[in-house]
Amino acid sequence: MPIYEYKCQDCGTRFEKLIYKEEDVKCPVCGGKNVKKLISLFSSVGSDKGNICSSCSSGNCSTCK
Ligand SMILES: [Zn+2]
Known part of the structure; x- marks a missing residue:
């Protein structure tokens, strides 16, 4: 299912x-x-809220969007 x-x-x-x-x-x-x-994502996101930054831990960077 598409997310x-x-x-x-x-x-x-x-x-x-x-x-x-x-x-x-x-x-x-x-x-x-x-x-x-x-x-679009495919069900690989955990239960975090708004943090889709998977390549760093800041969650709020603009470089790895
Ligand atoms: Zn709003």
Whole structure:
């Protein structure tokens, strides 16, 4: 199943969501629909929240996105 990562343009929250088809995706924090699809993942992400940085431990770097 495809898991897409989105970023809310309003509050900056990054979240992942299983998408079966293109549909409206809302930010789980502010409920805004102004979200941007980032990348697609395939069920290899653990239970972290927003930290998709697998090549370093900072989780907030811009170099290994
Ligand atoms: Zn938001």
